[in-house]
Amino acid sequence: MNETDKHNQVIFFDLGGVLGDFGGISTLHQISSLKDDAELWHRWLSSPSVRDFESGRTSLDRFVVEIAKEWEFSISPNEFKDQFLSWVKGPIDGAFELLSSIKEKIQIGCMSNTNEPHWTNTISHWDFVKLFDYPVLSFQVGMLKPDPEIFAYLTAVSGRKPNQIIFLDDNQINVDAAIQSGIQAFQVNGVEGCQRVLKELEILS
Numbered sequence: 001m002n003e004t005d006k007h008n009q010v011i012f013f014d015l016g017g018v019l020g021d022f023g024g025i026s027t028l029h030q031i032s033s034l035k036d037d038a039e040l041w042h043r044w045l046s047s048p049s050v051r052d053f054e055s056g057r058t059s060l061d062r063f064v065v066e067i068a069k070e071w072e073f074s075i076s077p078n079e080f081k082d083q084f085l086s087w088v089k090g091p092i093d094g095a096f097e098l099l100s101s102i103k104e105k106i107q108i109g110c111m112s113n114t115n116e117p118h119w120t121n122t123i124s125h126w127d128f129v130k131l132f133d134y135p136v137l138s139f140q141v142g143m144l145k146p147d148p149e150i151f152a153y154l155t156a157v158s159g160r161k162p163n164q165i166i167f168l169d170d171n172q173i174n175v176d177a178a179i180q181s182g183i184q185a186f187q188v189n190g191v192e193g194c195q196r197v198l199k200e201l202e203i204l205s
Helices: 003-007 024-031 037-046 048-054 060-071 077-085 095-103 116-121 127-131 148-158 172-180 190-200
Strands: 010-013 020-022 088-091 107-112 134-137 165-169 184-187
Touching (some): 010 134, 024 037, 024 077, 037 172, 048 060, 060 077, 095 127, 095 190, 148 165, 172 184
Parallel strands (some): 010 107, 165 184
Antiparallel strands (some): 020 088
């Protein structure tokens, strides 16, 4: 990468597991037959009911009915709905300070597979959301990770080339898809994981 590309970089952060506390995995393990994290994430990301809901094509009430049937949950759709709405807890300690320090040097965005209830009721109220130059939310743009289209969208919305985009996500499936699109992508967990990678990239000292 030449110096011009370096000076025009932008960083996109996943939200759940990177900047925010997401409690859904333990619940899904309990009510489904899937016990392996990697298998669970693969099924979640490829689930027709999840994809329809998190791309904004279906309602919450329809989603909970469809996923309960698709996954053969051990609880009712209404019970799952109550649990689902409580999955997103709050920002991870230090997230606001991390983003504030980065924003002094480089533009930032978020790219999250999320949905209208989680966003409206919880995430949109987090203190660091106002810092994002480019908020990319699946239910608003109608695209989802790990599909190639959403990574192409990052280049369009930010005006950057793929190699000028840095993407941090806690899910290796999404990281691999971003890399295939020419984006610099890294698997991280929480604020400390972000700090480690951004120090290696000499964005943080």
